[in-house]
Structures are given as structure tokens and as C-alpha cells.
Amino acid sequence: MGLSTSAISKALNDDSRISEKTKKEVRQVAKKLNYQPNHLASALRSGKSRLVGVIIPRNNSNFFSSVLENIEEVLNAKGYNIIITQSNESFEKECKCIESLLFTQVDGIIASMANETTDLSYYEKIKAKEIPLVLFDRGELDLKVDYVGIDDYETSFKIIDHLVAQGCSRIAHLGGYDNTRVYGNRIRGYVDALEKRGLPVDETIISKSTLRLEDGRRIMEKLLKLPNRPDAIYAASDFAALGALQVLNEHGIKVPEDMALVGFSNEPFTSYLSPSISTVNQNSEQIGKLAAEAFLNRIENPIEEGAINKIIIETELLVRASSSKNSTE
Amino acid sequence: MGLSTSAISKALNDDSRISEKTKKEVRQVAKKLNYQPNHLASALRSGKSRLVGVIIPRNNSNFFSSVLENIEEVLNAKGYNIIITQSNESFEKECKCIESLLFTQVDGIIASMANETTDLSYYEKIKAKEIPLVLFDRGELDLKVDYVGIDDYETSFKIIDHLVAQGCSRIAHLGGYDNTRVYGNRIRGYVDALEKRGLPVDETIISKSTLRLEDGRRIMEKLLKLPNRPDAIYAASDFAALGALQVLNEHGIKVPEDMALVGFSNEPFTSYLSPSISTVNQNSEQIGKLAAEAFLNRIENPIEEGAINKIIIETELLVRASSSKNSTE
DNA sequence: TATCTTTGCTATAACGATGTAGCAAATGTA
DNA sequence: TACATTTGCTACATCGTTATAGCAAAGATA
Structure with missing residues (x-):
């Protein structure tokens, strides 16, 4: 025609x-x-690719899967596709992810930082491009960008208060390396909570590790050899809690009677075990949704200095068998 | 200058x-x-976006996470980024994923089909665009495209033979819906293996479900009410096996002595439980890697009709406590 | 010196969509 | 009838990169 x-x-x-x-x-x-x-043509013309990059440390935990699923859902509904990259907890790989996402002309990046990362220059690169950057879970205050996460410090208080209520008074901590902010906060919360509740802080029952199953096993074995064993374990990850539980079961130590146990993250397997492991529900669906919405919000209202959103999501302590001494509870 | x-x-x-x-x-x-x-410009110019779309049913199992991780690794090394979309086992959502990926001008698609999918017209659309399409795990012979997966039929034989060797003779099957090819093959393999070994096939102990934890529980409860209970359970998913195990534990039925149990997929939690659940290692890393390589191969050697690659990966039966009656084994 | 080849660059068009300017026809207004 | 406005379209430039053609200068060959 x-x-x-x-x-x-x-x-x-x-x-x-x-x-x-x-x-x-x-x-x-x-x-x-x-x-x-042809999307590429209109993307080139408009300067908007409608692609959002997501960087996660690793896709092997329910937490990150769930966050991803929700980010995808929210952004798909708004016509965005997401490109997922994994840093494998490596700073070097994370830099490659950022390079690659920027090269692909993503309209924004939603990321959770690798444990190793302390040099923020690559993240500054994202800011320099003036595309939205939203961090979740593993953030960095210095970056001054939108953040969605939980209050790890306060959650430690919830856990300690619960264990104290169960009659525990010597609570060990299986912590992560404290250069990762979330683990640092959990440790600080643990220490401060003990002090606030009038309990002694004993460095010999505080450990730092990568919090994998094997770490939990190794550290639990060590704790059992102490002359004065703890009567409760607060593990900063469910995998470490699992390792600890395995060792306790193998040694015939009753959980929670002889030793109470609380993990962190609400990995599904915690509810499958016997005894089921008490843990912390971080509301990962909420984190994913809100991170995606924070991005969308920034697309509409480009950064005005100082107007950073820091969204803190409420956690929920899931009290299960591993820390329920009173059957009435 | x-x-x-x-x-x-x-x-x-x-x-x-x-x-x-x-x-x-x-x-x-x-x-x-x-x-x-600017990647968009060169992509537009060259007609190559260096993006590969991946469609998975759901990112909540170790199997798919692991496949994804390996696809990403292989393709990243070759300068491709991957766009991950989830069908949530819904045909409708899967169509949207395909639409969206084609719109984004991906250079190819690697997919595992949703359970619901029987209408292949959207997949034909991909073929019509003449970009590589590789299916993994959940494939469809009719599509005549490259495929990477395991031999489900033969794996059922491995499981039945193992259970028979353990002295089991009345083996129940918790199966998936057989319109999904992999579940259909597992059921057919189960039936044929029983017949080949001279065991009767009893429809009352063969069930079809979505194979979630609750399905395993529900079906196990039913099986326990039968006058002649089975002495072994072959569940086509680890989640269903878990549900079954919970019910067995609750009823004080000894596993494997009174009832042996085998799952499928090697979800990590199977090794955490007591008793640990025997299961099938599908070599998901291999599946991911080979699917990515099949894509790369197609990029270099565009389709010649009839030259379809069907890669079948060897499975490994992981015999654990839930099906080891002889401690010598 | 005249001609051919090679080297190293410039100019141009194209990938496909789309925002802006422009222009003719239709319609409205005086 | 003369002029202004609206309608509905075309023409063109542009996003950033790159393949192709072309062209001048340098070098090679006779």
C-alpha cells in the first residue's frame, strides 16, 4: 500500500x-x-535497552533464588528482562560481571556484593554511568545507593533473647567474616545482645568462617572439645547450622535439651531435618520485589543527591524443634 | 587528532x-x-546480540541452579550473556518468555519445557527465526532440535535392579504426570523393569502427581493404608521422596528395613537427612555445559536438516542409607 | 620517468526504529 | 474567495558501529 x-x-x-x-x-x-x-534498533535509538543486570554471589541458596524470582516477576511485568550474572563470591569475577553488564547497555543493575569485595571502584563505574544501582542484602554504606535488606544487628538480638528465654546462658556464635557487612552486623548484634542481657562474651566460642556445611562441622567438633561447652549455638548461616547439627547428632548430644541451635536464612532443608532447625526468615520475596521496585522508582526519578532509599525489611524468627526446650511453646 | x-x-x-x-x-x-x-549499535549492525535466552520451569531446585550456573560459565567465556526467564511450569508464561526473548533479539535459546506444555507452536516460532534452539532435560522429540538430557527409562532400570538386589519385591512408584516426557519415561522404565525381573505390576501402588513434598506425604499416607503395603518406594523426585520419608518416620516405620526409599535428582538435602535418601545424580553440571556447547556448535554450524544432536548423559545411582539393607554394601 | 601495487586512511551507507520538520490536502473561519 | 488551522502523511536525520568502496600517497617495478 x-x-x-x-x-x-x-x-x-x-x-x-x-x-x-x-x-x-x-x-x-x-x-x-x-x-x-527489532528491539535492538529501538533500544539504540532510544538509549533504553529495557534490560536490567542482576549480580548475585551464587545461585545455590534458596535466599538468592527467591530474590531472583521476585525481581524477575516485578520487572517482567514492566517490560524489562533481566540478565543474571554470578560473581561466585569472587571480586575479580564480580568486576567482569559489571563490565559485561555495562557493555550490554543495561538500564540498571541490582546487585548483592561478593564477600571478597572491598574495592568499590567498579561500583563507582556504574554510578558514573548514571544508571540506577540498587544493592540488596550485601550492601555498602559508602556507595550511597539504594539498598534493600534486613537489620542483621537487631535480628541477632531476637535470636539471643529467644535462646536466653529458653534458659541458655553460654551461647556460641558461628559467624561469617566480618568484612562482609551482614556478618559483621550479626556478630556485633550477638556481642551487644549478650552484654545487654548481662551474659559474658567469650571469644573462644566465637568463630569466623565461610559458613559452609564443612565449616559448621569443623567448628562444632572444636566446640565439643572445650572444657566448658556452650549450651546453645547461633549460626549465621543454615548450612553451618546443619554441619553443627550433624556433628551433634553423631555425638549423641541432644538438641535442644543439651544444646539449642539456631540458624539463619530459612533454607527449606532446615524444616526437613530432625530436629527441625530454628532459623530466620529474611522475607526474600519482599527483598526481591522491593529491590525491583527501587530500580523502577529510580528510572522514573533519577538520582537526586542525598535522596537515597534504604529499605529495611522485618525479619521473623522461626522457632522450631532445635531451640524449643519447653514443649508448651 | x-x-x-x-x-x-x-x-x-x-x-x-x-x-x-x-x-x-x-x-x-x-x-x-x-x-x-555501544553494544547495542554493534549488535544492530552485525545482527548478533551475543545474548542467549534460557527458559527454565523454576529456579527452586538444585538441578536447575546447577545447570544454569554451568550454562552461564561456558557462554560467558565465549562473550555471551544469558537472559534467564522462568515459566513457573505454566504454558502461558512460557509463551511470554519466548516472545520476550525473541523480541530482545537473542542469538539463541536454551530451554527446559514446562510440564504443561504440549502445544509446540511457540517453539516452532524459534525455529522459524533460524536461531539455535537447544532443549535440556524436558525435551520433545517432535521438535527435531538439539537435546541434552539423561536416559530416564534406563535409570528406572538401575533403580529397580538396585531395590530388587536389596530384597525388595513390591516396589511402589511415586511418578510425575506422564505428559512430561521425563516422567513418562521413568514410569515406563519402572513398569518394564518390573516385568523384565519377573515382578508383578500393580496399578494401585503407582501414582501420578506434581511430585512436591505434600504429594509425597499424601500418597505415602495412602500407601500405608493398603492391606498389602509395598516394601520399597521409588519416587521420581527427591521432594516427593522427602514427603514419603517424613510420613514413614512419623509412623515409626523403619527405613530401609521395613521400607526402602529411592528419590531422583540428587537435591543436596537428601544427604542431610537421617536416613540419608538414595537418589540419582543427573550430572547437572554436564547437562549445563553440554547444552551451552551445543548452542555454540549450532552458531558455528547452522542447522542442516537431519543433523540433530541428541546427547544422553550417564546417570549415577547414589546408594545411601534409605535403601541399604546390607550394611556390608 | 611511467605504471602498478600496497598502505593507510576517509567517506558513505547501512542495521531498524522513531522523533522532528515539512508539506499537501481537507476542513474551518472570516 | 482568501486565509488559517487541522489532519495525515512523507522525508530526513539520528542512535553508534562497521563493511565496503574509494582515494591519495608511498613504495615497487620496469
């Missing part, structure tokens, strides 16, 4: 300056020809 | 028709200016 390409473009985009009749015709022909607009 | 853009492009791409001296200068200036080529 001999229409110009721009007329067709306008017709398909429902521009007011094209007659209804022409629009209908164009739409019909487009459907007949199975026309699909 | 007044070079043309094309000269600069050539210099950065190491074209032979640019002098070394100029190349060096250009590279220096590029570094100084922090120049980053």
Missing part, C-alpha cells in the same frame, strides 16, 4: 497523527507478516 | 589496514577517555 516506514512506526505506536483506518490496516498487515519490531 | 570514526573502529578491532602506530595511539586515547563501545 506504499506507506512510509515512519508512518508505519507511528501507526504501530498508536500515534495520534495517523488515521484510525490506516492504523487498522497497518496492524492487520503486521499481524499477517508476523512482524516483530 | 582527527581520525575518522571508521579508522578508529578499525584500529580498535585490530584491522590489518591500520598502522601499528595509529592503533597504539587510538588505544591509548580510548583508555584515557574510558571509551566503551
Whole structure:
């Protein structure tokens, strides 16, 4: 029918300056020809790729899977696709992820930092590009960007208070390395909570590790060799808690009677074990949704210095068998 | 210094028709200016986005996480980024994923089909675009595309033979819906293996479900009410096996002595439980890697009709406590 | 010196969509 | 009828990169 390409473009985009009749015709022909607009071309033209990069340390925990699922859901609904990259907890790989995402011209990045990362220059690169950057879980105050996470410090208080209520007074901590903010906060919360509740802080029952299953096992074995064993374990990860529980079971130590146990993150397996492990629900769905929404919000309201959003989500202590001494509870 | 853009492009791409001296200068200036080529433009120009779409049913199992991780690793190394979408086992959502990936101009798609999917027209759309399509785990012979997976039929034989060797003779099957090819094959393998070993096939102890934890529980409760209980359970998913184990534990039925149990997929939690659950290692790392390599291969050697690759990966039966009656084994 | 080849660059068009300007025809207003 | 406005389209430039053609200068060959 001999229409110009721009007329067709306008017709398909429902521009007011094209007659209804022409629009209908164009739409019909487009459907007949199975026309699909080339996203790359419009992305190049508009400068908007409608792609969002996501960087996670590793996709092997329920926490990150769940966050991802929710980020995807929220952003898909708004016409964005997400590109997922994994840093494998490595600073070097994380830098590559950032390079690669920026190269792909993503419209923004949602990230949880690798444990190793202390040099923030790559994250500054993202800021320099003036595309939204949202951090979740593993954040960094110095970056001054939007953040979604939980209050790890306060959650430690919840855990200590619960264990104290169960009659525990010598509570060990299986902690992460405290250069990762979340683990540092859990440790600080643990220490402060003990002090506030009038309990002694004993460095010999505080450990720092990568918090994997094997770490939990190794550290638990050590704790059992102490002359004065703890009567409770607060592990900063469910995997470490699992390792500890295995060792306790193997040694015939009753949980929670002889030793109470609390983990962190609400990995599904914690509820499958016997005894089931008490843990902390971080509301990962909420974290994912809110991180995605924080991004969308920034797209609409580009950064004004100082107007950083820091969203703290309430955690929930899930008291299960491993820390329930009173069956009435 | 007044070079043309094309000269600069050539210099950065190491074209032979640019002098070394100029190349060096250009590279220096590029570094100084922090120049980053616009991927969208070169993608538009070349028709290659260097993006690969991945569709998985759901990111909540170790199997898919592990496949994803390996796809990403292989493709990243070749300069591709992956866009991950989840169908949530819904046909409708899967169609949206495909639409969205094609719209984004991915260079290929690697997918595992949703349970619901029987209408293949959307997958035909991918083929029509003449971009590589690789299926893994959940495939469809009719599509005539590259496929990477395991031999579910033969794996059922391995499981039945193992259980028979343990002295079991009445083996129940917790199966998936057989419109999903993998579950259908597991059921057929189960039935044929029983017949080949001279055991009766009893429909009352064969169930079909979505194989979630609750399904395992529900079906196990039913099985326990039968006048002649089975002496072994072959569950087509670890989650169903877990549900069954919980019910068995609750009823004080000894596993494996009174009832042996085998799951499928090697979810990490199977090794955490007591008794640990025997299961099947599908070599998900291999599946991921080979699926990615099948894609790369297709990029280099575009489809010639009839030259379809079907890669079948060996499975490994992990015999654990839940099916080890002889402690000598 | 005249001609051919090679080297190293510039100029141009194109990938496909779309915002802006422009222009003719239709319609409205005086 | 003369002029202004609106309608509905076309023409064109542009996003950033790169393949192709072309062209001048340098070098090689006779």
C-alpha cells in the first residue's frame, strides 16, 4: 500500500497523527507478516535497552533464588528482562560481571556484593554511568545507593533473647567474616545482645568462617572439645547450622535439651531435618520485589543527591524443634 | 587528532589496514577517555546480540541452579550473556518468555519445557527465526532440535535392579504426570523393569502427581493404608521422596528395613537427612555445559536438516542409607 | 620517468526504529 | 474567495558501529 516506514512506526505506536483506518490496516498487515519490531534498533535509538543486570554471589541458596524470582516477576511485568550474572563470591569475577553488564547497555543493575569485595571502584563505574544501582542484602554504606535488606544487628538480638528465654546462658556464635557487612552486623548484634542481657562474651566460642556445611562441622567438633561447652549455638548461616547439627547428632548430644541451635536464612532443608532447625526468615520475596521496585522508582526519578532509599525489611524468627526446650511453646 | 570514526573502529578491532602506530595511539586515547563501545549499535549492525535466552520451569531446585550456573560459565567465556526467564511450569508464561526473548533479539535459546506444555507452536516460532534452539532435560522429540538430557527409562532400570538386589519385591512408584516426557519415561522404565525381573505390576501402588513434598506425604499416607503395603518406594523426585520419608518416620516405620526409599535428582538435602535418601545424580553440571556447547556448535554450524544432536548423559545411582539393607554394601 | 601495487586512511551507507520538520490536502473561519 | 488551522502523511536525520568502496600517497617495478 506504499506507506512510509515512519508512518508505519507511528501507526504501530498508536500515534495520534495517523488515521484510525490506516492504523487498522497497518496492524492487520503486521499481524499477517508476523512482524516483530527489532528491539535492538529501538533500544539504540532510544538509549533504553529495557534490560536490567542482576549480580548475585551464587545461585545455590534458596535466599538468592527467591530474590531472583521476585525481581524477575516485578520487572517482567514492566517490560524489562533481566540478565543474571554470578560473581561466585569472587571480586575479580564480580568486576567482569559489571563490565559485561555495562557493555550490554543495561538500564540498571541490582546487585548483592561478593564477600571478597572491598574495592568499590567498579561500583563507582556504574554510578558514573548514571544508571540506577540498587544493592540488596550485601550492601555498602559508602556507595550511597539504594539498598534493600534486613537489620542483621537487631535480628541477632531476637535470636539471643529467644535462646536466653529458653534458659541458655553460654551461647556460641558461628559467624561469617566480618568484612562482609551482614556478618559483621550479626556478630556485633550477638556481642551487644549478650552484654545487654548481662551474659559474658567469650571469644573462644566465637568463630569466623565461610559458613559452609564443612565449616559448621569443623567448628562444632572444636566446640565439643572445650572444657566448658556452650549450651546453645547461633549460626549465621543454615548450612553451618546443619554441619553443627550433624556433628551433634553423631555425638549423641541432644538438641535442644543439651544444646539449642539456631540458624539463619530459612533454607527449606532446615524444616526437613530432625530436629527441625530454628532459623530466620529474611522475607526474600519482599527483598526481591522491593529491590525491583527501587530500580523502577529510580528510572522514573533519577538520582537526586542525598535522596537515597534504604529499605529495611522485618525479619521473623522461626522457632522450631532445635531451640524449643519447653514443649508448651 | 582527527581520525575518522571508521579508522578508529578499525584500529580498535585490530584491522590489518591500520598502522601499528595509529592503533597504539587510538588505544591509548580510548583508555584515557574510558571509551566503551555501544553494544547495542554493534549488535544492530552485525545482527548478533551475543545474548542467549534460557527458559527454565523454576529456579527452586538444585538441578536447575546447577545447570544454569554451568550454562552461564561456558557462554560467558565465549562473550555471551544469558537472559534467564522462568515459566513457573505454566504454558502461558512460557509463551511470554519466548516472545520476550525473541523480541530482545537473542542469538539463541536454551530451554527446559514446562510440564504443561504440549502445544509446540511457540517453539516452532524459534525455529522459524533460524536461531539455535537447544532443549535440556524436558525435551520433545517432535521438535527435531538439539537435546541434552539423561536416559530416564534406563535409570528406572538401575533403580529397580538396585531395590530388587536389596530384597525388595513390591516396589511402589511415586511418578510425575506422564505428559512430561521425563516422567513418562521413568514410569515406563519402572513398569518394564518390573516385568523384565519377573515382578508383578500393580496399578494401585503407582501414582501420578506434581511430585512436591505434600504429594509425597499424601500418597505415602495412602500407601500405608493398603492391606498389602509395598516394601520399597521409588519416587521420581527427591521432594516427593522427602514427603514419603517424613510420613514413614512419623509412623515409626523403619527405613530401609521395613521400607526402602529411592528419590531422583540428587537435591543436596537428601544427604542431610537421617536416613540419608538414595537418589540419582543427573550430572547437572554436564547437562549445563553440554547444552551451552551445543548452542555454540549450532552458531558455528547452522542447522542442516537431519543433523540433530541428541546427547544422553550417564546417570549415577547414589546408594545411601534409605535403601541399604546390607550394611556390608 | 611511467605504471602498478600496497598502505593507510576517509567517506558513505547501512542495521531498524522513531522523533522532528515539512508539506499537501481537507476542513474551518472570516 | 482568501486565509488559517487541522489532519495525515512523507522525508530526513539520528542512535553508534562497521563493511565496503574509494582515494591519495608511498613504495615497487620496469
